[in-house]
Amino acid sequence: MNHNYKELAKEFGTPLYIYDQKQIEENYHRLRSAFDKHYEKFSIHYAVKANPNPAVIKVLIGLGSGVDCSSPGELEHALRAGVPASKILYTGNYESPEDLTKVLESGAKFNLDDLNSFKRMISIKTPERVSFRINPGMGKGSHEAVVTGGTDAKFGIPYEKAIEAYQFAKEQGVTKFGIHMMTGSNNLEPFFFAEAVEKLLTIGGGIFKELGFTPDYIDIGGGFGIPYHEEDVPLDVELMAELICDKFKEGIVKHELGEPELLVEPGRYLVGNAGVLLSKVTGLKDSYRQFIGIDAGMNTLMRPSLYGAIHRVEVPYRSSENTRLVSICGQVCENADILAHNILLPEDIEEGDLILLRDAGAYGFAMSSVYNGRPRPAEVLIENGKARLIRRREKIDDLFNFYV
Numbered sequence: 025m026n027h028n029y030k031e032l033a034k035e036f037g038t039p040l041y042i043y044d045q046k047q048i049e050e051n052y053h054r055l056r057s058a059f060d061k062h063y064e065k066f067s068i069h070y071a072v073k074a075n076p077n078p079a080v081i082k083v084l085i086g087l088g089s090g091v092d093c094s095s096p097g098e099l100e101h102a103l104r105a106g107v108p109a110s111k112i113l114y115t116g117n118y119e120s121p122e123d124l125t126k127v128l129e130s131g132a133k134f135n136l137d138d139l140n141s142f143k144r145m146i147s148i149k150t151p152e153r154v155s156f157r158i159n160p161g162m163g164k165g166s167h168e169a170v171v172t173g174g175t176d177a178k179f180g181i182p183y184e185k186a187i188e189a190y191q192f193a194k195e196q197g198v199t200k201f202g203i204h205m206m207t208g209s210n211n212l213e214p215f216f217f218a219e220a221v222e223k224l225l226t227i228g229g230g231i232f233k234e235l236g237f238t239p240d241y242i243d244i245g246g247g248f249g250i251p252y253h254e255e256d257v258p259l260d261v262e263l264m265a266e267l268i269c270d271k272f273k274e275g276i277v278k279h280e281l282g283e284p285e286l287l288v289e290p291g292r293y294l295v296g297n298a299g300v301l302l303s304k305v306t307g308l309k310d311s312y313r314q315f316i317g318i319d320a321g322m323n324t325l326m327r328p329s330l331y332g333a334i335h336r337v338e339v340p341y342r343s344s345e346n347t348r349l350v351s352i353c354g355q356v357c358e359n360a361d362i363l364a365h366n367i368l369l370p371e372d373i374e375e376g377d378l379i380l381l382r383d384a385g386a387y388g389f390a391m392s393s394v395y396n397g398r399p400r401p402a403e404v405l406i407e408n409g410k411a412r413l414i415r416r417r418e419k420i421d422d423l424f425n426f427y428v
């Protein structure tokens with residue numbers, strides 16, 4: 025995916041998030057067709073947290089996707105993007121009464137994080153259907169901060185205690201059920217997903233047998249990874265879907281779980297490689313190390329500072345024949361504000377050059393902040409080869425919007 029970055033920088037300025045609609049479409053179709061071959065009642069719910077821009081949500085909804093939201097703000101993004109309630113899932117954690125009220129009002133399906141979440145909910149209204157997020161006792165992710173299952177995870181109900189939650193919900197008059205897990209993010213290993221699915225179905229089997237119901241849906245979360253490094257082996261989605269569906273079909277028969285819908289909630293997989301962050305060199309420094317300062321930093325793309333994530337860096341208009349070892353940093357007054365450590369880049373880079381950070385479509389803009397008084401960047405979407413501004417660049421004046 026390459027574009028005329030000079031033109032884009034001239035028209036929209038830098039730093040700039042650029043998303044490619046075609047790539048999002050390809051990602052969606054690849055995932056969808058891999059699962060469709062194996063299980064009919066399958067649906068994708070795009071995890072809006074990865075990139076909540078309404079234009080991005082609209083692309084995915086247009087392809088037939090649903091969404092998964094994790095906060096009232098994300099829910100509002102989905103609603104305003106025109107997503108019907110029937111296609112919205114809500115998976116929060118430690119949900120407040122205000123969060124739960126908004127979810128109930130929206131008519132969306134939801135996965136509750138705990139029995140106490142359900143207790144808070146019924147003090148507002150008893151729902152017809154409940155699904156709980158189960159911690160299946162296992163998790164995996166590309167960094168410990170994105171492992172969301174297992175004994176160190178703050179999410180979900182430990183599987184040993186889940187039956188209590190379902191029993192309580194049944195006693196309160198709930199008649200429809202789902203079950204959910206989300207064990208970690210950015211996994212490239214197909215067998216891990218199948219293993220987790222097998223475990224969830226075994227757990228679900230025990231629960232629903234005792235409950236005397238079958239679930240309407242089984243939601244196995246997202247977490248499908250993308251290669252960020254040159255050495256990463258891309259996730260074999262065909263194999264993953266086959267392994268997951270085999271375990272799923274085997275499990276629903278073995279544990280008498282009826283014919284539930286199989287839901288997935290990918291974020292990164294759908295939009296991660298569809299986005300780049302375009303930025304400009306603001307200063308070169310020959311210090312104890314060679315630094316290249318750019319106009320994007322941890323305020324713009326937080327993943328490298330937050331969990332040592334790697335984004336490939338490119339210099340679109342320089343030859344790479346002679347290189348030197350450099351670190352790329354932003355302008356924030358934190359030494360964690362390094363976007364790439366000790367990488368080889370063309371030695372002729374000059375101030376004003378454009379720098380590209382790849383695979384920034386997920387958890388890029390979504391995690392950005394105005395730290396150090398730097399307004400957030402603009403976002404554009406490339407549709408049929410043409411760039412459309414989908415979020416204007418923030419201005420310094422915008423920083424004063426909330427002072428009273």
Ligand SMILES: Cc1ncc(COP(=O)(O)O)c(C=O)c1O
Pocket residue numbers: 071073074092115172206208209210245246247248289290291292293386
């Ligand atoms: C509940 C839930 N669903 C889906 C996702 C999306 O994860 P990913 O972007 O790794 O697919 C997350 C990410 O944190 C999540 O918490």
